[in-house]
Amino acid sequence: MSTRQQSIPSSVLAGQRKWSDEEARGFVRRLFDAAVASADPLHVLAAHLPDPPRLGRCVVVGAGKSAATMAAALERAWPDVDLSGLVVTRYGHAVPTQRIEVIEAAHPVPDDRSEHAARRMLAAVSGLKEGDLVIALISGGGSSLLALPRPGLSLADKQAVNRALLHSGATIAEMNLIRKQLSAIKGGRLAAAAAPARVMTLAISDVPGDDPATIASGPTVPERFDAEAIGEILARYKLDLPPHVMKALSDGPAGRPALNDLPPVDFRMIATPAMALAACAATARAHGVTPIILGDALEGESREVGTVMAGIARSVRDYGQPVEAPAVLLSGGETTVSIGMTPPGRGGRNTEFLAGLAVALAGARGIWAIAGDTDGIDGTEDAAGAIVAPDTLIRAEAKGLNARDYLSRHDSYSLFQALGDLVVTGPTLTNVNDIRAILIMPKG
Structure with missing residues (x-):
């Protein structure tokens, strides 16, 4: 369990629109847990x-x-x-x-x-x-x-x-x-x-x-x-x-x-991944958040998928397209990390996706995200994935960490570990692939 996870207070469950960072983190983590539970x-x-x-x-x-x-x-x-x-x-x-x-x-x-x-x-x-x-x-x-x-x-x-x-x-x-x-x-x-x-x-x-x-x-x-x-x-x-x-x-x-x-x-x-995303969507609706399921079979280079998702999230926040906030973008599937000739650092598909997302969002307000492998193991690491928040890059810079450098080294696990934002579940004993959820709150 992430050290930053907290339960969601009744004010949020009742439809409160202005959420604290703690509440938003608790919400996206609850979505991930719903996906895992659906495949038990x-x-x-x-x-x-x-x-x-x-x-x-x-x-x-x-x-x-x-x-x-x-x-x-x-x-x-x-x-x-x-x-x-x-x-x-x-x-x-x-x-x-x-x-x-x-x-x-x-x-x-x-x-x-x-x-x-x-x-x-x-x-x-x-x-x-x-x-x-x-x-x-x-x-x-x-x-x-x-x-x-x-x-x-x-x-x-x-x-x-x-x-x-x-x-x-x-x-x-x-x-x-x-x-x-x-x-x-x-x-x-x-x-x-x-x-x-x-x-x-x-x-x-x-x-x-x-x-x-x-x-x-x-x-x-x-x-x-x-x-x-x-x-x-x-x-x-x-x-x-x-x-x-x-x-x-x-x-x-x-x-x-x-x-x-x-x-x-x-x-x-x-x-299946589709069943897991349906469980996420039901949980989102119960919290007054509109779910948009983008697909259960998304593929592509992890960091590039992160960049694309950042663009969709900004469109929701800034223009209410394709849906008005508060909303959550849900997707499943398995992205890839091409190592090439560069000796890799520590990381997996989900933390690399999140690092790419964070860099592309550049600190955009009102957007949080979680991505994790439902088996509890992102690649070969001991974390399922991680959480991104509006202040991810600010906190990284305060610690002297350059997110782009970590991304170029395929060292995303180390970045989120330093920030305390890893999601650690241990083996979940099920596996319906990766689940990604991006929460977008109204602008302003």
């Missing part, structure tokens, strides 16, 4: 479950930052069902379970426990029968946590590819298109191993557009090999990969399960 598996998973199997086995597998909490939610919903299986989640994201084993592994670059978990998962679903049910619990982060190289490749190859992709500025969809081509479990191969059992996937989406094939690289979703798209990604981001990795990418799915070999998969979204 313990609250939303049970409504999407089928009837338990009557005769066959029920094997549970899963991967992602929310996998352990999803497993716990499933156990709570089905207290008397004989469940077995395992899920893999990020280090520090495990929760107690009784019937489903939880393994922790590395993210965003896989380690040997990621490979170990993938092998055990394939073994857990092998040899099942038609009357059996496999429930796959899939959420963001699963691509790194479920890392089983395809034949001819090694874990070291997968690690090198992950590092290259993370520094390239590629979108999550582009990264996962590459990852699944190099995997023995993604791109539907987990579902293929479960045949002829019935497979149901319960997913928490962290990707723009909620494409099932992109979430965790689609371990239960048939692969759509696109040689042209892969070639464009490699060329666009100038990815320098070993020759044998390039060959594996060009070979495509040769020698692996054909699409018509996969059993039917029942795929259900239990939480």
Whole structure:
């Protein structure tokens, strides 16, 4: 929790228009918390479950930052069902379970426990029968946590590819298109191993557009090999990969399960960025603030998106367009930070977005913002994101800090840490990607 967060007083809840800095900060933080709460598996998973199997086995597998909490939610919903299986989640994201084993592994670059978990998962679903049910619990982060190289490749190859992709500025969809081509479990191969059992996937989406094939690289979703798209990604981001990795990418799915070999998969979204933004909007309306949802799948360079958002916020404040203040601009999706050749400082997508926003706003009055990753981890840091206020640049200058310099060094975490404006939640155990909220109060 941010050290500056406070509860919102009743005067604000009743529609008071002139808010103090403390009240505005509390409001934007409440919006972020509403988004996270809307995606809590313990609250939303049970409504999407089928009837338990009557005769066959029920094997549970899963991967992602929310996998352990999803497993716990499933156990709570089905207290008397004989469940077995395992899920893999990020280090520090495990929760107690009784019937489903939880393994922790590395993210965003896989380690040997990621490979170990993938092998055990394939073994857990092998040899099942038609009357059996496999429930796959899939959420963001699963691509790194479920890392089983395809034949001819090694874990070291997968690690090198992950590092290259993370520094390239590629979108999550582009990264996962590459990852699944190099995997023995993604791109539907987990579902293929479960045949002829019935497979149901319960997913928490962290990707723009909620494409099932992109979430965790689609371990239960048939692969759509696109040689042209892969070639464009490699060329666009100038990815320098070993020759044998390039060959594996060009070979495509040769020698692996054909699409018509996969059993039917029942795929259900239990939480998405759009649902999280709807929860934010409802909270805003309850406080007398008009919400404008700009989209749940915004992409682009983080700092540049910040500049664009600053322009929209100024238009709302100064001209009442596209809506009159008090209003809040809401958006989701995943922006990118292209590191290039410059050694990066500390930071993630959200703090870089906020640094770009603050610089572009240049101390504009009446505008506050929060941006954070709903999993509680912005990039690889220990903060979900941060808060920007009208006095952000003034306070930075008073400390001898130049926000533009921090932005140029991709060191936005350090900037907001020095200002005491980081939002630290710890692992939230869910993940519907980034949430951004910009509060604009009337001018004057």
